[in-house]
Structures are given as structure tokens and as C-alpha cells.
Amino acid sequence: MLESAAVASAAVTKGNIKSANPEPSVWRTSTTALDPGPLPVRALWPVDKLFIAYATITGLLLAFAARRDPSVLLALLVHIAAIGLIFVLARSASGIPLFVRYWYIMVFVPLCYKEIPYLVVKLGLRSADPILAHWDRIIGGTNLVFWLGSIQNRVLTEFLQIIYSLFIPGMVALSVLYWFRQSRTEFRRAGFLIAAMFLISYLGYLVLPARGPHFIDYSLPALQGLSTFHFLQGAIDSLEGVQYDCFPSGHVAVVLVGCYVARRISPAIFWVFCTFTGLIALSTIYLHYHYVIDVLAGIVLAMLLLLVFNSVYKMLDPVEKN
Numbered sequence: 304m305l306e307s308a309a310v311a312s313a314a315v316t317k318g319n320i321k322s323a324n325p326e327p328s329v330w331r332t333s334t335t336a337l338d339p340g341p342l343p344v345r346a347l348w349p350v351d352k353l354f355i356a357y358a359t360i361t362g363l364l365l366a367f368a369a370r371r372d373p374s375v376l377l378a379l380l381v382h383i384a385a386i387g388l389i390f391v392l393a394r395s396a397s398g399i400p401l402f403v404r405y406w407y408i409m410v411f412v413p414l415c416y417k418e419i420p421y422l423v424v425k426l427g428l429r430s431a432d433p434i435l436a437h438w439d440r441i442i443g444g445t446n447l448v449f450w451l452g453s454i455q456n457r458v459l460t461e462f463l464q465i466i467y468s469l470f471i472p473g474m475v476a477l478s479v480l481y482w483f484r485q486s487r488t489e490f491r492r493a494g495f496l497i498a499a500m501f502l503i504s505y506l507g508y509l510v511l512p513a514r515g516p517h518f519i520d521y522s523l524p525a526l527q528g529l530s531t532f533h534f535l536q537g538a539i540d541s542l543e544g545v546q547y548d549c550f551p552s553g554h555v556a557v558v559l560v561g562c563y564v565a566r567r568i569s570p571a572i573f574w575v576f577c578t579f580t581g582l583i584a585l586s587t588i589y590l591h592y593h594y595v596i597d598v599l600a601g602i603v604l605a606m607l608l609l610l611v612f613n614s615v616y617k618m619l620d621p622v623e624k625n
Contacts, residue, residue, distance in 0.1 A: 346393065346621040347389075347390075347393050347621075348393070348404075348491055348495075348620070349491070349495045349615075349616055349619035349620050350408060350491065350494050350495040350498055351389050351392075351393055352619050353495060353498060353499055353502065353619075354385075354386075354389060354408075354411055354498070354502075355386050355389060357415065357502045357505075357506075358382045358385050358386050359382075359386070360506070361382065361415075361418065361422065362379055362382040362383070364422060364426060364509070365378050365379045365382065365422070365425070366379055367426070368422075368425040368426050371425075371427075372425055375425050378418075378421065385411070392404045392407065405482075405487070405490065405491070405494070408494055408497075408498045409475070409478075411498075412498060412501050412502070415501070415502060415505055416501070416505060416546075416548070417544075419505055419508050419509065419512075419546065419547055419548065420544065420545050420546055420547055422509060423508075423509065423512045423547050426509075428509065428512045428547075429512075430512060430513060430514065430547075431511035431512055431513040431549075431550065432513045432514060432515070432519050432549070434511065434513075435511065435513050435549065435550055435594045435596055435597065436516075436519075436521070436594060438594070438596040439594045439595050439596055442595060442596060442599075443595065455524060455526065455527065457527055457528055457529055458529065459589070460526050460527060460528040460529075460532060460589075460590070461528035461529040461530070461531065461532050463582065463585065463586035463589050463590055464528055464531070464532045464535050464536060464586070464590060465531065465535065466579070466582045466583060466586050467535075467539075467554075467583065467586040467587065467590055467592070468535045468538075468539060469579075470554050470557075470558070470583060473558070473561070473576075473579055474497065474557065474558075474561060477561055477564060477565060477576065478493075478494070478497070480568055480572065481493050481564065481567075481568065484568050484569075485567060485568070489567065492616060493564045493567075495616060495619075496560055496563070496564065496608070496612055496616075497557065497560055497561065497564065499608060499612075500553075500556050500557045500560045500604075500605065500608055501553060501557060503556075503604060503608065504548075504551055504552075504553035504556055504557070504601070504604070505548075505553075507550055507551045507600070507604070508547050508548050508549070508550070508553075510550075511549075511550045512547035512549075513547060513549035513550055513594075514545075514546070514547060514549060515548075515549040515591065515592050515593055515594070515597075516591040516592075516593075516594065517590070517591040517592050526590065526591070536590075549592075549593055549594065549597050550594070550596070550597045550600060551597055551600035551601040551603075551604050552584075552587055552593045552597040552598045552600065552601035553601065554583050554584075554587050554592075554593075554601070555580075555583060555584045555587060555593075555597075555598050555601035555602060555605070556601035556602070556604050556605040556608075557605075558576070558579060558580040558583050558584075559580055559601070559602065559605035559606075560605050560608065560609065561576055561580070562576050562577050562580055563609055565577075584598055584602075
């Protein structure tokens with residue numbers, strides 16, 4: 304009798320505990336339960352240090368350019384303000400500021416990209432298009448962009464222009480999937496990797512600033528698509544403006560890194576993204592946006608980053624270091 308009462312009491316107690324501590328929801332599991340160790344909310348994350356390093360490098364370039372043009376000092380002050388904002392966000396422990404901290408790279412990366420032509424002009428850098436075209440001839444014995452231009456097909460042109468236009472939407476979609484399907488620790492790692500690939504590409508644009516065959520008069524055959532080709536091409540040209548974003552191919556480098564990130568979501572998404580990556584690589588050359596050497600450089604750069612990524616991230620992350 305006493306044993307039965309004891310068993311019943313234990314069952315009630317267990318039931319009360321269970322009702323007071325419900326199973327974590329999918330959202331909670333995806334945000335906190337999968338994270339190993341405490342969240343370093345009041346320490347600089349690796350992606351913060353990455354942007355501080357990039358803003359410092361480009362800030363020093365602006366300081367150098369200011370010797371010839373003092374108006375550049377205003378842009379330098381913007382860099383200092385951006386670094387200060389990162390330190391302010393690093394103190395965010397919850398709520399909207401913490402959410403902004405996870406996603407501010409969506410704003411910083413485009414701003415860094417739009418600054419490239421300003422830096423090229425203020426530093427007085429010369430176009431590297433002749434150099435890149437020469438390297439293409441060395442690789443293929445002829446100008447490979449010309450060779451691809453001779454096998455045009457309207458349907459293929461239309462299709463590849465649509466694919467090329469999906470580069471940014473594709474990377475944003477991958478980030479959103481990662482937000483909902485992976486832990487916040489993994490989201491921070493993926494964000495650092497993708498941002499690093501973008502920013503390293505931007506530094507490459509300053510080393511060899513080039514506009515690409517699409518904007519240089521090589522007497523290439525005019526591309527002809529179907530219904531949306533000219534609209535999409537014109538929209539991209541308008542959004543980018545006069546840009547020097549040829550070498551290395553940031554499109555190829557970033558989507559390759561995206562494949563590495565996508566493999567952690569699901570095999571299906573991984574293979575979809577691999578197909579997307581191959582089509583992006585083809586479209587950049589076929590549509591005359593890049594030289595072949597740009598694509599090869601983008602592949603090599605992505606592979607090198609992936610080789611050193613874990614070691615660099617561990618060195619920069621305050622949790623993994625401990």
C-alpha cells in the first residue's frame with residue numbers, strides 16, 4: 304500500500320515537473336539548445352573583427368589618398384564611425400540590437416562594395432582590363448570570351464542572365480535557411496565565412512581594378528536573349544554603376560563558399576546550390592561579365608579560404624579559443 308502511494312506520488316511529481324518545463328520548441332532548439340557553451344554577447348565576434356580589419360585597411364588607403372584630395376577625410380570619418388558602431392553592437396545582449404548584430408553584414412557588405420569605385424578613383428588606380436585579357440590569351444591561346452561569344456543561343460542567354468541575376472537573392476535565401484535550420488553558433492560561423500569571401504574579393508578589386516569585357520570595347524558580338532534579358536542586364540548595370548569588380552570573380556568565389564555552407568542544411572539543398580554554382584560560373588563568362596582568369600582566381604581564392612577557415616575562426620572566436 305505504501306509502495307503504491309510512493310509510486311503515485313513520484314508520478315504526480317514527475318508530471319508537474321514536465322508540465323512546468325515543457326519541451327523546447329523548434330525555434331528554441333534552433334537558437335540556443337544547439338549552441339555549445341555560453342553566447343559571447345559582450346565580446347567581439349569574429350565577423351566584427353573581420354569588418355574592423357577591413358575598415359582599417361580601406362581607411363588607411365583613404366588616409367593615403369587624402370594627401371591629394373582632403374575631401375576624402377569625410378569618408379575616413381565614416382569608416383571610424385562604422386568601427387565605433389560595431390563596438391556599440393558588441394555590447395548588445397538581447398532584443399533588436401542583438402538581432403541587428405547577427406544581420407548587419409547584409410548592410411555593411413553592400414556598402415563596402417559600393418565604395419570600391421570611389422577608392423579606385425581617389426587612389427588613381429589604372430584599369431587592369433588589358434592585363435586580364437592578356438592572361439586569358441595565354442591560358443587559351445585566344446581570347447576565351449570571344450570564343451564563347453561565337454556560340455550564342457537566345458534561350459541559353461536568357462536562362463543564364465536569369466541565373467546571374469539570382470546571385471544576391473540566392474545568397475540571401477541561403478542565409479535565411481541557415482537562420483532557421485542551424486544554431487546561432489553555426490549561423491555566426493557561416494556569416495563570417497561568406498562575409499570574408501566578399502571582403503577578400505573587394506581587396507582583389509583594388510589590386511587589379513577592372514570593369515570586365517561587358518564594359519570594354521572588344522567588338523564582342525552583341526548578346527541577344529528573349530523577353531527579360533535586356534531588362535535584367537540593364538537593372539544590374541544601373542544598380543552596380545561604374546564598378547571595378549572583375550578580378551577575382553566574387554560571384555564564383557562566394558557561391559563556392561555557399562556550397563560549403565549549404566551542405567550543413569541538407570543534401571538536397573547542397574546539390575541544388577552546387578548546380579547553381581556551376582551555372583553562375585558559366586554565366587559570368589558567357590555573358591561577358593568576367594574573363595576566364597577571373598573565374599579561375601575566384602575558385603582558387605575560395606579553396607584557400609576554406610582550407611584556413613577553421614583555424615582562423617578558432618583563433619578569432621572568444622568561445623573556441625577557451
